[in-house]
Amino acid sequence: MACPYFTLPTTRVANRTSVIRQGESRQNGFCPIQNEDDLTYHKYLQLDNILNAQTLRSTLDGQKPVHDEHLFIITHQAFELWFRQILYEIDSISRILSAEYLEERKSLCVISRLNRVIAILKLCCDQFGVLETMTPQDFLDFRDTLGVASGFQSYQFRLMEIRFGVIDDECDDVARERMLWRYDKTKKNFTELFDEEHHNNLLKLHERRLTYQAMQGALMIFFYRDEPRFHLPYQLLQSLMDLDRQFMKLRYNHTSMVQRMVGSKVGTGGSSGYLYLRSTCSDRYKIFLDLLNLSTYLVPRDRIPPLSSEMKKSLSIEGCFEIGPPRFLDERDPGYLTGSNPNVSIAKDTDDSVEMAVKERNGTLV
Numbered sequence: 001m002a003c004p005y006f007t008l009p010t011t012r013v014a015n016r017t018s019v020i021r022q023g024e025s026r027q028n029g030f031c032p033i034q035n036e037d038d039l040t041y042h043k044y045l046q047l048d049n050i051l052n053a054q055t056l057r058s059t060l061d062g063q064k065p066v067h068d069e070h071l072f073i074i075t076h077q078a079f080e081l082w083f084r085q086i087l088y089e090i091d092s093i094s095r096i097l098s099a100e101y102l103e104e105r106k107s108l109c110v111i112s113r114l115n116r117v118i119a120i121l122k123l124c125c126d127q128f129g130v131l132e133t134m135t136p137q138d139f140l141d142f143r144d145t146l147g148v149a150s151g152f153q154s155y156q157f158r159l160m161e162i163r164f165g166v167i168d169d170e171c172d173d174v175a176r177e178r179m180l181w182r183y184d185k186t187k188k189n190f191t192e193l194f195d196e197e198h199h200n201n202l203l204k205l206h207e208r209r210l211t212y213q214a215m216q217g218a219l220m221i222f223f224y225r226d227e228p229r230f231h232l233p234y235q236l237l238q239s240l241m242d243l244d245r246q247f248m249k250l251r252y253n254h255t256s257m258v259q260r261m262v263g264s265k266v267g268t269g270g271s272s273g274y275l276y277l278r279s280t281c282s283d284r285y286k287i288f289l290d291l292l293n294l295s296t297y298l299v300p301r302d303r304i305p306p307l308s309s310e311m312k313k314s315l316s317i318e319g320c321f322e323i324g325p326p327r328f329l330d331e332r333d334p335g336y337l338t339g340s341n342p343n344v345s346i347a348k349d350t351d352d353s354v355e356m357a358v359k360e361r362n363g364t365l366v
């Protein structure tokens, strides 16, 4: 079907059928009556520039392309385009609002542009869903090729923050200390992954929820999820994490709503209200935090030790496989799993607000 917005000059309209035919052939890239200087869809949108801007870093050393890198680039580019539109709208709103007198009839225009920005932000939230069809393991296949490139360097995101008026958070000594503490903690977590006694201690301290065996089993499933036997267990783990995420979203949306409804007033149930709720949006309240943190330990596919033939056999026999710690075939020191990565951090919320929330829950603080 031809594009409903496609129009031809009326002089060329001989009859309805020929117009439709011309429209369809133009959309198929062929137009017998088109001049070279005519503005086309392709030229108008400068598609040559946009559609040739997806260079996969994974291919640069003559390597085979990593399939998911294409999605990664497209998603970021789509975000940046939407950021551009947001800035465009915000700048126009600022211009209207910075006039000496605000013309009343322009208020509606401000509101409708603001609503447009909100709609774009909602769309951006949904875009993460598309990117998440890429698994953490798939991401690892090209992550190294990104070097130091990070969304952190997004100029337009920073501009948005400035335009929105987000307060700049200076990195003071306390923040630096906290970051160093987190880094050391990550390093330690890698080394302690295979230490059962240590794991049990963490369980007692409520810093882990899965038992040592369950944690090792989950790790095994994460690493060897391509094995047919692990397809369903892997999906199950994904569903558990989705459940956690949706529950967190529910909490977060509720918290935002409460802030809007009652501000910082204390709650009718006796808690500090919004402040208490805000603290429940932290990691402390995630149900499957151990599973979420498993991605920390993933390594690139080519560094995953192959399964022993004994293990392969036991995986292929229905009904008699018991998930246990992985056994490695080759001599490679499983200790390489302990290599630390400064870019990852184990979530452990240290906010005072969390402590407060726990106390509030336990009734020691009202």
Ligand code: HEM
Binding pocket: 075, 076, 079, 080, 131, 139, 150, 151, 152, 153, 154, 157, 343
């Ligand atoms: C696999 C997907 C992604 C991962 C693993 C990821 C990871 C990260 C990490 C770890 C940071 C913290 C800064 C750093 O150390 O690099 C960050 C920041 C950021 N990322 Fe992403 N990101 C992903 C996708 C995206 C996408 C699609 C966008 C959209 C443009 C984005 C935009 C940003 C921005 C703007 C920041 C800075 C946030 C701030 O400073 O408040 N990221 N990202």
